[in-house]
Amino acid sequence: MTDYLVFTLYGPLASWGEIAVGESRHSTMYPTRSALIGILGAAVGVDRADETGQAALRDGYRFGLRVDAFGDPLRDYHTVQYGEPERRQVLHSRRDVLRTARKVGTLLSAREYRCDAAALVAVEAMANAPYELADLVAALRKPRYVLYLGRKSCPPALPLNPVVVTAPDLRSAFAASPPSAFRLSGRHGGDAYFWESGMEPGVAASGVHWRYDQPLSRGRWQFTRRQEWRGSTGGDA
Secondary structure, three states, rough: OOOEEEEEEEEEEEOOEEEOOOOOEEEEEEOOHHHHHHHHHHHEEEEEEEEHHHHHHHEEEEEEEEEEEEEHHHHHHHHEEEEOOOOOOEEEEEEEEHOOOOOOEEEEEEEEEEEEEEEEEEEEEEEOOOHHHHHHHHHEEEOOOOOOOOOOOOOOOOOOEEEEEOOHHHHHHHHHOOOOOOOOOOOOOOOHHHHHHOOOOOOOOOOEEEEEEEEEEOOEEEEEEEEEEEEEEEEEO
């Protein structure tokens, strides 16, 4: 039997960042490991610049997911005005940059989101975990920093309802946790499961793939790849 911290992620908009190249900011279809670490870090108050604290969160927990809805894709077109300041000129706000710039131009970008997506997250603590699961429950109920689903413009639309569940595997832990309002709405179909190596899923694996969402340095925004397993069912109760 294993203790799992289980909580809900649902929002009208979410953006789970993929590798960003040029003006496009892509979103994967379900939460990334770096985003889940960020949610825990925001809840307990670990600053982004705290490399030691971020590394402890990264190395202290494993994550499993049950995706109730992948949501619909949305692509948002952005235009951002920017200015080129004079050499050696130190400015402290965008207003000052645009007001004093010797040249003003426009940056074009596109950002992807998932609309009406829902997932249940299970967190398993390793031996070197910096926080007990019960402490994470308290932090998620009263977070130190604002929680969001990948971007600050994407707040959760339902309470996370964090609980600690003791179960033999992920599927049992998800089934034993309180259902969210989205789950009770009956809008989910077959359930998709994703989990890290070393976790007990409770469902047959249908494949394994690589994801580039393992943070190496938050300060330098460096990530590396990791293996993730997947499986599915026809719909759990």
